[in-house]
Amino acid sequence: MSTPLPILKERIEDYLSQSLATDVDQATLKNSMTYSLMAGGKRLRPVLTLATIEMLGGTINDDMLRAASALELLHTYSLIHDDLPAMDNDDLRRGKPTNHRKFGAGIATLAGDGLLTLAFQWVTDNHLPTDIRSQLTLELAKAAGPSGMVAGQARDIEGEHQHLSLNQLRYLHRQKTGALIRYAVLAGGIMMNQSTEVKQELAAFGENYGLAFQIYDDLMDVLSTAEEMGKAVHKDAGEQKNTYPGLLGVDGAKEQLQVALTAARQNQQNLEKLTGKSFTSYDDFLAYFK
Incomplete structure (x- = not known):
């Protein structure tokens, strides 16, 4: 039986709060890193990883929890x-002043650097099998780096004041937002040592879910309020993004x-056929968009 998603989130929160300080030995840097890491958030990405492990029949242990929580470190770096x-x-992130408003741009930059590098430490500094750690490190580097999230951020900057086609916009967001969500789902399959076919289907679910997540975020920038979102809204149009x-x-x-949600549901059905297991926890993730 799968653990309820709020309980998985609580386990991640506890791990982050208890583990970060042991790896940071400079007080201001630690405060800055902790400020953003523990500022709230859905913990969507590591929860996706842990839920996928359970749906594939796994039992979450401390090593899996450490490797999954590493993704939240990396995601937080990207936000800073x-x-x-x-x-x-x-000026605002999750209802609080952004890190550079609180600590200055220099310390905020270093806090992001610290979280990024610590993420790779956590992925490798555990007792998972060597080949699993190697796969996770490679896939995380690809997802976060210059062929993934960083490339998407660069495309986003260059695309300002330009009119992208729908295909160009999809590609931008597949990298900027989708790459880490794709990795989050794939990581569960890697830790459970799944076949190439299953891992490909998991990655496809992550890609389609990530696309839906970005489209929804774009819609909320138009339709929601700063109080509801915890950050400034209506900025995208003003900045010609x-x-x-x-x-x-x-x-x-x-x-x-x-369209993206329909594709993700098809991936979910394909996974159930491939594995003979129930992937009903994905229903809870898909319900986020209702």
């Missing part, structure tokens, strides 16, 4: 750097959201 004055220059509502209108963006 994304908020910096040289990037989006945001390429978004799904900007390109397709709200109704068109909602249609694309449904």
Whole structure:
């Protein structure tokens, strides 16, 4: 029986709060890293990993928890750097002042650097089999690096004041947002030593779910409030960023959201056929968009 997602999130919260300080020996840096890491958030990515492990028949142990929680370190680094004055220059994140507003741009940059490198430490500094650690490290580097999230961020910067096509926008967000979510799902399959076919289907679910997540985030920037989102809204249009509502209108963006969700549900069904196991926990993730 799968653990309820709120309990998985609680396990990740506990691990992050108890483990971060042991690996940071400079007080200001530790405070800055902790400030952003423990500022809240859905913990979506590591929860996806842990839920996938359980749906594949695994029992979560401390090594799996450590490797999964590493992704939250990396995700938090990306948020700190994304908020910096040289990037989006945001003042608010998760309802609180952004890291550079609290600690200054220099310390905020170093806090992001620290979280990024610590993520790879956690992926490798555990007792998982050597080949599993190697696969996780390679896939995380690809997802986060210059052929993944970092490339997507670069495309986002260069795309400002330009009109991207729908295919170009999809590719941008497949890298910027989708790459880490794809990795989150795939990591569960890697830790459970699944076949290539199953891992490919897990990665496809992550890609489609990540696309849906980005489209939904674009819609919320238009339709929601700063209080609801915990960050500034209506910025994308003002900064002439390429978004799904900007390109397709709200109704068109909602249609694309449904296309991505339909594809993710098909991946879910394919996984059940391939493995003979129930992937009903993915229903809880898909319900996020209702």
